[in-house]
Amino acid sequence: MQRRNLILGAVAVAGLGGWALTRTSATPGSTAIVGAANAQSSDADVDTSTITEMVVGDADAPVTIIEYASFTCPHCAAFHQGPFKQLKAEYIDTGKVRFIYREVYFDRPGLWASMMARCGGEAKFFGIADLIYKGQSDWVRGGDPATIVEGLRKIGRLAGMDNDTLNACLQDADKAQTLVAWETENREGDDITSTPSFIINGTKQSNMSYADFKTLIDAELGS
Template sequence: MKRRNLILGGFAVAGLGGWALTSNLSQPGSTVIVGAANAQSTDADVDTSSIQEMALGDENAPVTIIEYASFTCPHCAAFHQGPFKQLKSEYIDTGKVRMIYREVYFDRPGLWASMVARCGGQEKFFGIADLIYKGQSEWARAGEPTAIVEGLRKIGRLAGMDNETLNACLQDADKAQTLVAWETKNREGDDVTSTPSFIINGTKQSNMPYADFKALIDAELEG
């Protein structure tokens, strides 16, 4: 079965149209991509050019970091609530690093969270992402799909969006399909098998303590 069908097809969930995830993906909070998330992509024919890269920092920064993360991954939440803030202060805000954030979809809540984060566009994305990670232990474990989505809607409302706008984003089946194809293309292209993972100036790195992260960046800056 096509991976996009595992994410998008199957059964309807109230308020989410007919594209809810079916089953058999890994549980929320997984850090290693397994099962259906490892299925070979068959979405090469999907045009993903409409998906915007979410990035922070100077486009001409000497170091570019691509982060692969899932909104349902606890290790990703820990990174964003700790090391990421140091990274932003020391390297991104000072023009030394450009950070590109790419979502990984372990499960349907991760996809829904991505669609809510992207609902506000580039301007609001990272602020909403921060709220999503801060509240991960609540919304991601809310139980039924409708409860999870309501938790995400609440975060969207905190970011200044109304329910009509949020529902339109969550029910955009074409956008969901395109996001899944985009995610698959990027993840497979960079051989990402766990989250968070980082591509630092073209070299893949796994999660690590901030001191080690800093040492790798400094080496690139000195090189």
């Protein structure tokens, strides 16, 4: 893969000074990771097998859906506050759909949110993700990076994590580098150019209404 310069390190307030919160690109993978240390690495040098896939649903479900989403994407928030809840009740909880969530990093706050959501492990991930999306309009508009990170910490505390745990997760530079390499590997492998995007039993689909989701899923189920 193409060699990239990754700015890695702490996301604690002390490591955020001097960084302007700007989006340099409207395309996935343009994340600049805030931190105190710089490192130059190739994606090929990073072992992405350490990143856990976040999955909900029966492992033997006949339909697998992979969602590619950004925690700073309003359309992704709308999906998770509406259609996803219907999808979970009707298809995931009933053993018909296995659902995999994969993060896309448009910007630094999206990466920070991802690191925080993963801080609670698999058991808490989807619950924390729901809180992140529910409060997106508040924390993402925090302005300066320190305020945004504090908004994410508040969500983490609501999920039962203490500040020491949250800070350790947010300051994990190695995890940040590995997540970015993992995101690039997945996004480029599935040719993801917008969020939310979905892979339904191997076929890529763009964002859609829940009615259209039902049609596609029912077709895969043969019903």
